[in-house]
Amino acid sequence: MEAQLREAVRGSRADYTEVRWEEVFRSRVQFQRDQLLALEAGEERGGIVRALVRGAWGIAVFTDPAELPAKVREATELARTASAHVQDPVELSPVDPVEARYEGEMVRDFRGVPLEEKRKVAQGYNRAILSYSPKIVATSVRYTDTWRRVIYANSEGTYVEQGIPDVTMMLAAVARKNGDIQQAFESVGWAAGFEAVQNLEESAAVAAKRAVDLLAAKPLPGGHYTVILDPKLAGVFIHEAFGHICEADFLLRNEPLRRVLRIGNRFGVETLNVVDDGYIPGARGNAPYDDEGVPRRKVYLIQKGVLSGLMHSRATARKMGAEPTGNARAVSWEHEPIVRMRNTFIEPGDATFEEMLAGIEHGVYACAAFGGQTEFEQFTFSAAYGYEIVGGKIGPMVRDVVLTGNVFQTLRNIEMIGRDFQVEGSAGGCGKGAQAPLPVTDGAPHVRIRDVTVGGR
Template identity: 30%
Template sequence: MIRDFREKAERAVACSEADFAEIRISLHNESTFIQAGISSENTGPVGRFSGTARVFISNRWGICEFSSVENMQMALDRAAAHAIHCQSPPLPFPMLEAECRDSWDDSLLSPSPGDITGREKAFLCRHYCELLGATLGTGSARVSYQERTGDRVIVNSRGTSVHERENLCSMKFQAVLPGGLGNSRELAVRGSFESFKGLEKEIEQLGKDLAFRDTESNIAPGETRVVVDQELAGIIIHEAFGHLVEADFLECNPAVAHSLRPGQKIASPLVNILDDSRMMKYPGSMRWDDEGSPGQRTVLIEKGIVKSWLHTASTAAGNRAETTGNARSADPGRMPEARMTCTFFQEGESTREELLEQLDNGLYLKGFYGGATDMDRFSISVQEAWTVRKGVLHKPITPVVISGRVADVLSAVEGTGNDLKLSGVLKGCARRGGAAIPVSHGGPHLLISRIQVS
């Protein structure tokens, strides 16, 4: 079926008289398995087809969504009409990659989610939920599994025709004590189901950590010295920096663009940040982006100096830069935007213990509940916080919020661990009213000399 769709799209764009024509097709199935205590709920698989036609005529874009392959040509015609009658300022011709014809199939990785029956997935959720509940002793436990499998095709009039079959799956563990204190973990992967097997020790530890934190106390707000774990390091990079170097955001915010221009020093020499869409085991990875440009590794900061922004073909043309393969469309019928894929802080040489030894009186921060940015400022809710005395974890404290300016925090990085780890989410990054898209983020443990904690 997807082969027929691809061939029809190739014929359609080949006949287009536009300066540039493009067809994007997505055909996906979604399934969900939920175990909450003794209650279970399973849905799916639910299939969905979506298509987008996009054309560039006389330096203006036109775009149109279609819901069946029979309407593909009509959508191309409507997109052309939109471009012809568009009143927006003219745009430079997009920086398109050379023609490419290729395919990628996650199902070749074993075992793929399709190799595991629905009964096995439901059993695994029930098994983990019972184990988590037994570890807690009191309170509630919930385990959910989500799966999204399917095909994505991008065809354009420059000769590109690529097909990517992706298998994305996620399992989330949530525990809540009677007083409302909670803890959660999410494991999301691309490709193989193998990562979800044998998680008993991690689940038991999740319950034990929560029970121990029931004795936590408060601290006074203020600026302090901290060590953050890999997940929180990734969230700081994602929320505090990554969104700021998405080029279409910077085009609307010239003051921020000036402060983050390539060549500008904004961080400690220990800071090296990358975005790599070719890390194919993680959500957010793409062999090709939603314009058919090859995914790649992009150095965003090297030794504290800004090296690049994240670009689509259009933003690259407007900034006289190279496309970075970061064009992502959150919804059908929506123009691709420059978005992060797998963004991480490059590891250093220190162990976690060596970083903690540099804390005489500070905090160890682990995990997160959520985060937000406001231009160059950020705030992140931390899931676990511990006081540290002379390099040793002392006692848990109530969950805290860290905040500050991105340049201040990145300049305060004094140590980087050698334990890089990435975490992914299937629906974790939304922007400008669009749907949440898969992303991954991570880093090693970081020692930060000063950060605002409240």
């Protein structure tokens, strides 16, 4: 497709044109209880043209490669139609054209692993969970791998070919006692080969044990607590609650929010540093170039408690007088790139876990996340499990720990940042608009926050 892509962008009459063609190879194995619900391998090919005419985008998504020249004309025509309605035209921040070819590294290339072996590995974990206790009534064990080969060309002379691996394993257990159903999970997700999902027997047992333990855990009464987030939940928190509002497309046409998120505004304590890093070895947010052909970067979002940067596409960078950061990512050929995170984390601080526990009369140790959602400043997260903290010590396990609040207030309420640190490659992905799940990773140390609203019954 290289020649066709170069030809197509060269021949375009739009002000700017890019074409992305993807070949995706994937496989999936899924067990629920004793049922093999999915075992499949497949490949797909598809492309997207994006054309800019007088400050408006036109886009055409297609699966027939022979249609490429026609799709360039179609996207150009759509852009022209839209441009008649534009008052604030889109412009692109200048970047140097690049020619690059890259393939992500795998110790053991999953494309060469027989489907049978993938099944066996998943089945082994599934058995381990099921046989852990008679109280385990169901499981969900899911293996996925994806090799995404992306070919990108634009009318400024950039041409990039990238092969990006992604492999995940989800290990979920469901325990039941009378009418009560509880679930727990462990998962991994890395830009790596098959090696990343082997030898997870211990994780399977941890998930099973926790689901059973949760049956005996009490729901936490709603109220306001001092909360210690474990690194997993703190990572989800910084991604969901703060990371998303630092995606500059959010702010592009939102003057009031831009005032809130002005560079230099204080958002937290002096020891708070938040980063989006384009490259951490093996992490899911990796790729040397984003889906606009812009090289990755390490961006400090918060440095010493002060907002110091945002994540940008070429269009947002231009509008906001910043530099593109390589954060324009698309989940697949069906979508245009939008501003997304890569590997987002809170840098470690200096507190030990014991120091964080000290002085908490009645609080919560909240661990991992079932899920979370944010709407601008408002966030809500479900911890996967938690423990009461009583008199500075970890107390009994609790469940139904749902944290909510205002992100700015909550960042200001961070009291202590742990010296431990963990990058979390999990099996989930990030969702934004219609684009999910995008491979990302989060990371954080333990974080202690005062006065957090915890929902409960």
